[in-house]
Amino acid sequence: MRHICSLLAVVHELTEQSVRFDLYQEIRRSTVDRELLRQNAQLPRHYFDFLFHSGVLEVENDPPYQPGITKPASIGMNIRSLGGNVLFDMCFAPQTYKLWQNTDASLEDLSLPADIFEEYVYRLGAISRFRYLGRVDDPLVATSLGENDMIEFKRDFLLSKGGIIKTVVAFANSNNGNLFLGITDEGTICGIDHEIEQYGDPDKYILAITQYIQDKTSPFLTPFPKISLKKVDGKHVVAIFVEVSSELICGLDKNGEKYVVIRTNNRSVVVKDPHQIGEIYVKRKLGSEISRRLGLL
Structure with a gap:
């Protein structure tokens, strides 16, 4: 099943260990809208492949991208602020119990409409927490x-x-x-x-x-x-x-x-x-x- 929205990675550099890419949010309605979420992002290859195998990430690469064997991974959405849009970090760890204190990698300062954010949480089986909710500086x-x-x-x-x-x-x-x-x-x-x-x-x-x-x-x-x-x-x-x-x-x-x-x-x-x-x-x-x-x- 192809969802109306998905993350899109435009790959710039690919090794056996890591992937460097631009991350977009792509919405397909009567037309295809693409919004840049993170430029020059980098993830370990097995976490990148986990997103790909989970069906939330499409990849643009020449030649066509060939993912490796899926390894266990857990994803946490570290919410910074709520509203019409959700500002958050996407954090990765090998196992759930290692979130949040032993995060291996992260994509920081991502922003998505609240309904699309919730869909990704559901599709990834991700765990959410509020990072700065309730912070008072003054x-x-x-x-x-x-x-x-x-x-x-x-x-x-x-x-x-x-x-x-x-x-x-x-x-x-x-x-x-x-x-x-x-x-x-x-x-x-x-x-x-x-x-x-x-x-x-x-x-x-x-x-x-x-x-x-x-x-x-x-x-x-x-x-x-x-x-x-x-x-x-x-x-x-x-x-x-x-x-x-x-x-x-x-x-x-x-x-x-x-x-x-x-x-x-x-x-x-x-x-x-x-x-x-x-x-x-x-x-x-x-x-x-x-x-x-x-x-x-």
């Missing part, structure tokens, strides 16, 4: 929204270390979230300039926060939280964006013991029930939809 926007399931405030770094790790772990296990340092619980911007002065340099201060999160979480957070310094009315605020993880993330207490945290409304709650921890682990490994289909949740 501290003033965050204070206007207040603390909720995706926004948390802390006055500082040095006196809030335990709470910071608890929040980071909760976001990683539940949903994308934004943690701001230098804002009170009531939403007043107090700044962390006094702490920057103690470190003598903004870069050293950010490095200290980064290192502390690395040391107090397990396994390593991938992708690692995005940490940036913002200035509002002459005061500095740290913005930390945490993406939900495909792994079960634990915090480490002062004795090095692991603990699990999830986000519930605007609170980070430590989970002690082994069954609940098991559910979180299954979701992280297989995804909620697959877990439900297998009757594991």
